[in-house]
Amino acid sequence: MSRVAVVGGGLAGLVAARDLVEQGHHVCLFEAGPGFGGAIAAAPLAGHLIDIGAEGFAITRSEATSLVEALGLGDCIVAPQRADAHIWRAGQLLAMPRSLMGIPTELDSDQIRALVGDEAIRRAHTLDAGAWLGSDDNITLADLVSSRLGPEFVTHLLNPVVCGVHATDPDRLQASAVIPGILAAAQQHGSLTAAADAIRSRAGTAGSAIHGLQGGMTSLIAALVAELTGTSSVQLHNDAHVTGITRRRSSWQVQVDVAHEVDAVVLAVSAPAAAKLLHDQPELQRVLSAFAVGDVAVVSMVLPSTELDQAPVGSGVLVDAAASSHLVSAKAMTHATAKWAWLQAAFGPGRHLLRLSYGRNGVIEHDLEHLLEIAVADARALTGADLGDPIAAKVTRWRESLVQATPGHLERVREVDDLAAELSGFAVVGAGLGGNGIAGTIARAQRASALL
Numbered sequence: 001m002s003r004v005a006v007v008g009g010g011l012a013g014l015v016a017a018r019d020l021v022e023q024g025h026h027v028c029l030f031e032a033g034p035g036f037g038g039a040i041a042a043a044p045l046a047g048h049l050i051d052i053g054a055e056g057f058a059i060t061r062s063e064a065t066s067l068v069e070a071l072g073l074g075d076c077i078v079a080p081q082r083a084d085a086h087i088w089r090a091g092q093l094l095a096m097p098r099s100l101m102g103i104p105t106e107l108d109s110d111q112i113r114a115l116v117g118d119e120a121i122r123r124a125h126t127l128d129a130g131a132w133l134g135s136d137d138n139i140t141l142a143d144l145v146s147s148r149l150g151p152e153f154v155t156h157l158l159n160p161v162v163c164g165v166h167a168t169d170p171d172r173l174q175a176s177a178v179i180p181g182i183l184a185a186a187q188q189h190g191s192l193t194a195a196a197d198a199i200r201s202r203a204g205t206a207g208s209a210i211h212g213l214q215g216g217m218t219s220l221i222a223a224l225v226a227e228l229t230g231t232s233s234v235q236l237h238n239d240a241h242v243t244g245i246t247r248r249r250s251s252w253q254v255q256v257d258v259a260h261e262v263d264a265v266v267l268a269v270s271a272p273a274a275a276k277l278l279h280d281q282p283e284l285q286r287v288l289s290a291f292a293v294g295d296v297a298v299v300s301m302v303l304p305s306t307e308l309d310q311a312p313v314g315s316g317v318l319v320d321a322a323a324s325s326h327l328v329s330a331k332a333m334t335h336a337t338a339k340w341a342w343l344q345a346a347f348g349p350g351r352h353l354l355r356l357s358y359g360r361n362g363v364i365e366h367d368l369e370h371l372l373e374i375a376v377a378d379a380r381a382l383t384g385a386d387l388g389d390p391i392a393a394k395v396t397r398w399r400e401s402l403v404q405a406t407p408g409h410l411e412r413v414r415e416v417d418d419l420a421a422e423l424s425g426f427a428v429v430g431a432g433l434g435g436n437g438i439a440g441t442i443a444r445a446q447r448a449s450a451l452l
């Protein structure tokens, strides 16, 4: 049994603490902010607590669902009541086809036809029927889709979806890092669309591949914190900003206000934040600094509108920026009260929660003080509705929150693990090393004790 310091009290830190306690360690967790949860956070808006960060989790893999169930929240898991998102292309609203992160699961559908046209579909059939010659593990998502389906699929489907989720263009992302297992599945099925279908079907339901929690995602954080505080071997500290971590001969010193001597350290902070703490580990600093991590901004606003009762954009829109960036600045908009029944019941008819996200490749082009005004104009353009002024709104900038898994990402993760393994009692679990997403974050953090 050893004393382990966990740095960072977002999802990764809390899940790592849970894993460490299960393995018999004593844990001291330090979180710089006033509360726990990191990018899983809520704020009151027009009398209701709403998610201002992550709002759902992937069910194409099991980690998030299993954890939620293990924490006794299985009954709170909800599927979206609407999963009919759209792609917005210069004022045209196009139904979103079934896809895995923008890779279509079939080619012959009316939605695909409306997006790319018959000629592109014919070419995609030919390309995707070609022999699978294997591919470089570092291939970008854009190159993978372009080579198997053609460039129209990149521009009109992959780009909007990937930018909406990862705030990065798919030509900057390593396919195998963003969609684990995609290359092996394509190899096995001999087709990219069949591979996307096989992975997507793991969700086991015909509807959305994303589920949420009744009352919002912070229920997961509250349950983790409640479980950990009920354990005598855990101490959770908020408002505890760690400023440095130093290796001693057989221990570690974690500098908060005072120095804490521990046997092991688990870092669960963003890659740039982790790099800053490791003053005496230049190699680790170098590798962690090589991860590109970007900011995004989310505007959550409640608007009065009877027109939105008809949910004109379904659960939301992803913006085809190539054709639309001169018209709107948002990359995606969720009509949250149409998507989630619990939010619709909370706000009632005539009041709607919209969430618009901004930022691409780490750049937010507008000052935060003007973003609400821009978001209202964007929402009017995207919904086509005559919207009044917001009743309530919250603009949040999420700093260094989304990792851009550029080519070489998985190799860099291996390098971090190799360097960490050379230092006894040290692991990095946050930092987006498990990818952008709740399921991947949980999967990696649950290995914290094994990585030490």
Ligand SMILES: Cc1cc2nc3c(=O)[nH]c(=O)nc-3n(C[C@H](O)[C@H](O)[C@H](O)COP(=O)(O)OP(=O)(O)OC[C@H]3O[C@@H](n4cnc5c(N)ncnc54)[C@H](O)[C@@H]3O)c2cc1C
Pocket (backbone or CB within 6 Å): 007, 008, 009, 010, 011, 012, 013, 030, 031, 032, 033, 036, 037, 038, 039, 040, 052, 053, 054, 055, 056, 057, 058, 240, 241, 242, 243, 268, 269, 270, 273, 296, 298, 398, 401, 402, 429, 430, 431, 432, 435, 436, 437, 438, 439, 441
């Ligand atoms: C706007 C937004 C929406 C998202 N939506 C979804 C979604 O719908 N579904 C999904 O699956 N994923 C989503 N994600 C991604 C998902 O939320 C993250 O992958 C996950 O929550 C990351 O958890 P983490 O603990 O690694 O990092 P974080 O949540 O960033 O937590 C890191 C914590 O470390 C603390 N910290 C930093 N430096 C220090 C220090 N020096 N000392 C002490 N503490 C420190 C920070 O204050 C923070 O609380 C979204 C992310 C964002 C930003």
